[in-house]
Amino acid sequence: MRPLTLGRLLLRCGILAVILFLVVVIALKLGAVQVSLYGLGRDLVRVLLGQSSAISTDYGMIVVDIRLPRILLAIVVGASLSVAGASFQALLRNPLADPYVLGISSGAAVGAILALMLENQLSLSPEFAGLSTPLGAFLGAAITIGAVYLLGRREGQIDSTTLLLGGVITASFLSAIITFLMSTLAGGNLRGAPFWLMGSLSTLPPRTLLYIVGIGFLVAAGAIYTTASDLNLLLAGEREAMHLGVDVPRVRIVVYLAASILTGLAVSVSGSIGYVGLLVPHAMRLLFGSDHRVLLPTSALGGAIVLVIADTLARTVVAPSEISVGAVTALVGAPFFIYLLRRRLS
Amino acid sequence: MPVWPSISRARAAVLFAASLLVSISPARAQAAPSSGPPEPATRDVLDEVGRTVRIPFTIRRIVSLAPSLTETLYALGVQDRLVGDTVYCDYPPDAQKKPKVGGALDPNLEQIAALHPDLVLLTKGLNRLDTVRALETLGIPSYATDPHTVDEIISSTERLAVVLNVAEAGKSLAHDLQRQLGDLEMKLGPLPPKRVLFIVWTEPLISVGKNTFIADALRKAGAVSIVDSSQDWPQVSLEEMVHLQPDYLVFASSHSGAVENNFEALANRSGWRILDAVHDRRYAVISDAVDRPAPRIVSAIEDLARQLHPEVFSPARAPEKAAPPRNPIEPPHFHAKPVTMRSMTLPRPTELSCDR
Secondary structure (H helix, E strand, C coil): CCCCCHHHHHHHHHHHHHHHHHHHHHHHHCCCCCCCHHHHHHHHHHHHCCCHHHCCCCCHHHHHHHHHHHHHHHHHHHHHHHHHHHHHHHHCCCCCCCCCCCCHHHHHHHHHHHHHHHHHHCCCCHHHHCCHHHHHHHHHHHHHHHHHHHHCEECCEECHHHHHHHHHHHHHHHHHHHHHHHHHCCCHHHHHHHHHHHCCCCCCCCHHHHHHHHHHHHHHHHHHHCCHHHHHHHCCCHHHHHHCCCCHHHHHHHHHHHHHHHHHHHHHHHCCCCCHHHHHHHHHHHHHCCCHHHHHHHHHHHHHHHHHHHHHHHHHCCCCCCCCHHHHHHHHHHHHHHHHHHHHHC | CCCCCCCCCCHHHHHHHHHHHHHCHHHHHHHCCCCCCCCCCEEEEECCCCCEEEEECCCCCEEECCHHHHHHHHHCCCHHHEEEECCCCCCCHHHHHCCECECCCCECHHHHHHCCCCEEEEECCCCCHHHHHHHHHHCCCEEEECCCCHHHHHHHHHHHHHHCCCHHHHHHHHHHHHHHHHHHHHHHCCCCCEEEEEECECCCCECCCCCCHHHHHHHHCCEEECCCCCCCCCECCHHHHHHHCCCEEEEEECCHHHHHHHHHHHHCCHHHHCCHHHHCCCEEEEEHHHHCCCCCHHHHHHHHHHHHCHHHCCHHHHHHHHCCCCCCCCCHHHHCCCCCCCCCCCCCCCCCHHHC
């Protein structure tokens, strides 16, 4: 293996960034309403120059106020899920690990449903009203993470297998609670819950939420990146890593917490979108190797690219109706996973 | 108490309203020629979920996000202002030709924005709060209805008519519907209600709860649902139904032939066979209009009452009913039978199993 240089890292990320930019431009053009590339370019220049008010075209609102926020959300969610997936795969030394394997998405779903129910009882201020579901989801995710962490401890140490099994059981227990809540409650507000459980980016998020998720991503992903070299050593085994001077408990806590925050934030705005966090890191490993210093940033960019494409398909294939973006990722993801599996075996 | 939290308008809404102020000025000049002070360009109305919404004074472009609201617009004779509706808006047939903005639960915001509506209509029983919020973020005025009983369907229609500046049409439509219901009440008054099982779905058996407008429609038709649940779409056990023994099974459908087949299939199943109503073939078919909180529900109620209490409807008057007096403001096809029944007014599947 050649030693990693900054130039090679930047080259790889640069290529992916260019692809992401092209994908975003195409995604901005496609949609239920036709938009010309020329109009799009002119409007984008105006937005970049801070002259949003000068956009007088029919589709200024459609592109700038509807499509662009949704694409930005897809970028952040896709990147968060992929980085969380790559981190959990390294931390648990299990290629099947993904952001949802520890029950985080189920916990978030329970939190969101409870928030939807409580929203009726509390008269919330308008600024807060749109944030209560994401907040409930995040709290649900956080509580689940804490519970699974406690379940996964053995003699004061985290044991990967126990953690995984604890997560799987917690997820199935929480799924049962979701089913129970949905079938016993009369709440009309739960109407949106199926979209949420399937994963969807179709509801226009408040701008503050977009900022919170974006900043949360930068902080948490940055924290994980500081442990990238340690994660490489951890792949050889925990004892070996310890002998090589890695502070294993510290790395474990940092990565576990940061990856959980990434997942919680992503789930709170988009529901559970499957396969992105599982497959993008595998694909990036195939393309660029398993050095986490490269794997983490390329996974972030790759996840963003994949989710922007998937969401564009979700909103254009049967326009003006939509299909759930979780269905798109599963339709493409499951066969790709089988391909990876066969490839490994042969 | 407002159940959807009331939300003040975003600043964008004010800007949008201000731009409308400019854009509708010429139209206003035509409408109110010379006398009197100029009308304001916008006004504030309170919708049925407790939100105060600022809407343009003259509403020319409406997007409807519920089949029931689409029907109501046609019944009020303002279908020309309807510029977009959902893929489930199938009645009257003309509504199918309007530009579509997607489904009621996941309407396409881009498509709505592209239609430049003055007002988007929603109903709490079907649409999502998320949609209301998204429209507010975009500065598109929206108005939500929330009827829970047949009487509220009528008053809600009347209120919507006022919002759309067709108060007269609303009043006359409401008057006709109330008279129709009043006549029915007089006929059925002394009779004990028939105990019915309203069947939304057979596998699993899903009926309606006591707080739904469908349960209220049954009461108005001289029937009472034996399912006493506060859930809207309760899944009920067949055992319980065998214990309670309904007088009639009630199916909602646009075509009675399909119900007949479905009923034959049910009659051969072990649990269902024990029901006296199945054994004696006592069932009624109500138009699927009962699934939608729109004016057409009143005709469906009358139709059901005829099947459940034939004795009070003298045969001599039957032909008269075959051609009901037309409301002058209704389009001529308003009483026509629906052609399809992909109704999405209910959050649960409403098609009978025979239609699957």
